[in-house]
Amino acid sequence: MATKKQQHLALVILALCVVEASGFSPSRFRFGRPLDGSLRVSSQVNGNSAGSTQQQYNGDNSNGVTSSAASMNPYRTYSDYLSRLWRETNPLARKKIADNKEFLSVKHTRDCVRGDAFLNDSVVSMDHRQNLLDACDTFLEDTKSAAAEETVPVVDVAANGKPKEKKRRSVSFGATMGAIVACWVFSGNFIFTGLFTLMTIAGQLEYYRMVMNTGVFPARRISVIGAAAMFLTASVAPSLHQVCLPMFGLFGILQLLSDRDVCPSITDVATTFTGMFYLGYCPSFWCRIRLLGPLEPTRFLPMTEPLFAFLKQNIGLLAFLPKALPVPVTGGAIFIFWSWLSLAFSDVGAYFVGRKFGKTKLSSMTAAAGKTSPNKSVEGVLGGCVVSAALSTLGAWAQRWPLWPLTGAVHGLILGFLGFVGDLTASMLKRDAGLKDFGDLIPEHGGILDRVDSFVWTAPYSWLVCSTILPALRSMTR
Secondary structure, three states: OOOOHHHHHHHHHHHHHHHHHHHHHHOOOOOOOOOOOOOOEEEEEEOOOOOEEEEEEOOOOOOOOOOHHOOOOOHHHHHHHHHHHOOOHHHHHHHHHHHHHHHHHHHHHHHHHHHHHHHHOOOOOOOHHHHHHHHHHHHHHHHHHHHHHOEEOOOOOOOOOOOOOOOOOHHHHHHHHHHHHHHOOOHHHHHHHHHHHHHHHHHHHHHHHHOOOOOOOHHHHHHHHHHHHHHHHHHHHHHHHHHHHHHHHHHHHHHHHHHOOOOOOHHHHHHHHHHHHHHHHHHHHHHHHHOOOOOOOOOHHHHHHHHHHHHHHHOOOHHHHHOOOOOOOOOHHHHHHHHHHHHHHHHHHHHHHHHHOOOOOOOOOOOOHHOOOOOEEHHHHHHHHHHHHHHHHHHHHHHOOOHHHHHHHHHHHHHHHHHHHOOOOOOHHHHHOOOOOOOOOOOOEOOOOHHHHOOHHHHHHHHHHHHHHHHHOOOOOO
């Protein structure tokens, strides 16, 4: 009979084999937009009009790679995407965005002064009005060429200025990504933390690129380093995890004070802290959860005995697994697996329930939530929470939680609600910045932040459940 360690490790290997047998190949998908340049915005003054905006891809292939070559290699795809994000958030990009905003502000002022409403209501003399127009014209002439070549990173709009419609999401692609994520959860602490750190670096740069497009310039460099440090500390030195946010917040303030020629604004400081807290500190709790708990057999483990007996007799798979080999499965990993499964199916349940029965818009409950996500309905939110509760109850039974019908259902309801709040948070940020998606890394899904919004606020809560509430309940029910 195979040992529990051998069985768990064999399950991980089998999952990887299933992913390989499914025919998934990164070359079949184009991860994001062609890496041949950025979306360009040119603003020109045309008579009394407010200017025309033309948005197109720059075909100069400035990244030095073609999209087909990049999509063949996931590492190349990620590194090219990260390089593009870093380039589009560097000081030169910040200066171009600021110059473009100056250009548009002066242009708007000139158009207002030329208008009939200004002539009828203004108490300014004609000479002063003409002097102001001359100054605006001189400024626009000096800066028009630079503003016309302005580059604005990844605004997901079509040529007519309307948001581009997303392609329909592939079920097979979503299932394949789910299988890969499941293997990632059970891949071990170092691989789990390492991939999470790479994701948060890209997510941070997506966030700061979005913020910069609104004219706010946070301390990007120290914020990215701080967020990555929070993930690594949560996995390697969890006792120091709590001090990462205040320490790197201090370092962020020092960077703002040392790198700027002018006094940093409140929004610069606020967005710096928000990036570290929202995309670094909160989701890094998943890495702490990954370390928790001894490996205890779930109720599904006995069901795999016939499978392992068959593999041992006919394939000899378990013979290659030494007993001393560490198993990358912990109690925290199993908790993460069921929690993420509940969150994923919560989105699915919310979509189908809202599509079938959704009649009550969120605006009937709160005006701000309705304007943030006008297509969501109260019925869809409730449906997502119910589906999450059902999956969490099954997970609580499998993990032998105390009072599993009650604890599993309550845990699932809270997960579903917090996932919904995370989705609203991301929608609020994108709507304020005028974006459809944070990025274009994942085909049919957008950027990193578009896929992890439901997992941000659920991480600290899940840590509280796994580290404090469940152990307390187990001690009370013994």
